[in-house]
Amino acid sequence: MSDLTLIIGNKNYSSWSLRPWIFLKYFDISFVEKRVALFTESSEKELEPYFSNLKVPVLLDDEDIIWDSLSILEYLSENYLSGAGWPVEKKAKAFARSLSAEMHSSFNALRDQLPMNCRKLFSNIQLSDATKNDIERITGLWNTAHEKYGKEGEWLMGDFSIADAMFIPVALRFHGYGIKCQGFADAYMQSVIKNKHIKQWVEAGKLEKEIIEVDEI
Numbered sequence: 307m308s309d310l311t312l313i314i315g316n317k318n319y320s321s322w323s324l325r326p327w328i329f330l331k332y333f334d335i336s337f338v339e340k341r342v343a344l345f346t347e348s349s350e351k352e353l354e355p356y357f358s359n360l361k362v363p364v365l366l367d368d369e370d371i372i373w374d375s376l377s378i379l380e381y382l383s384e385n386y387l388s389g390a391g392w393p394v395e396k397k398a399k400a401f402a403r404s405l406s407a408e409m410h411s412s413f414n415a416l417r418d419q420l421p422m423n424c425r426k427l428f429s430n431i432q433l434s435d436a437t438k439n440d441i442e443r444i445t446g447l448w449n450t451a452h453e454k455y456g457k458e459g460e461w462l463m464g465d466f467s468i469a470d471a472m473f474i475p476v477a478l479r480f481h482g483y484g485i486k487c488q489g490f491a492d493a494y495m496q497s498v499i500k501n502k503h504i505k506q507w508v509e510a511g512k513l514e515k516e517i518i519e520v521d522e523i
Contacts, residue, residue: 310337312378313356313364315344318511319521321422321475323363325375326382329471331503335386343516376410379468391468398455402469405447405462409472416440420479421521424511428523429484444476445491452490460497474498478508 312330314323330337342352342362349360356364358373365372365381372381383391392399415436433441448462456464463469477498480487487495498504 311366312337313340313362315362316514316516317507318424318514319518322375324475325471326363326378328474328503329379332466345518379471393463402463402467405469406472413440420483422475422479424508431483445487448491448494449489
C-alpha cells in the first residue's frame with residue numbers, strides 16, 4: 307500500500323482540513339500529517355507545489371495529488387475502503403451523498419458568522435436570521451438522517467460515513483458557540499465532541515500560536 311500524506315492548515319481554524327483528517331483517523335488509515343500555517347509569509351510558497359490553488363487540504367498518494375475535502379474523502383473511500391465510506395444500501399447512500407454535497411456547497415451564513423475556533427467557548431451569540439435558518443436546516447438534516455437510516459448507531463447514517471466527516475466541523479462549531487440542539491442532533495453533537503480523535507484535534511488546535519484575524523469574532 308502506498309504512503310499517504312495529508313496537507314492540512316491550522317487545526318484551530320481549518321474545518322476543511324479536519325474532514326479528511328478525522329476520516330483517516332476513524333478508519334485507521336495510516337498517513338503522514340503535514341501542517342501548513344495559513345495566511346503567513348510562507349504559506350503560498352509551501353502550498354504552491356500541490357496544484358490546489360493554494361488551498362488545504364491536499365492528499366498526496368505517491369505521485370497523485372488530490373485536493374478538496376469531498377474529493378479526498380471519495381478517493382479514500384474508493385481506494386482504501388472498497389467504498390465503505392458510504393452506506394451500502396442504495397437509498398441510504400444517495401441520502402448520505404446529498405447530505406455531504408449540501409454541506410459542501412451551502413450554509414454560507416453559518417460559515418461567516420460562526421467560524422471554527424477550537425480555542426474558545428462562546429455564549430449568548432446574537433445570531434442573524436440567515437444563520438438561524440442554516441442551523442435549523444442542519445439540525446433537521448441530522449435528525450432526518452438518524453430517523454430514516456441511522457437508528458442503530460451514534461452517527462448520521464448509523465455507521466460512520468463521509469457525511470459525518472463533512473458535518474463534524476459544524477458540530478464543533480455548535481458546541482463552541484453554545485448552539486442548543488434538539489433530539490438526535492444534540493446526541494450527535496455530544497458524540498462528536500467526546501470522540502477521542504476529535505479531542506486530539508481540538509487540543510492540538512489550542513496549542514497553536516497563530517491568530518487568523520478573519521476567523522476571530
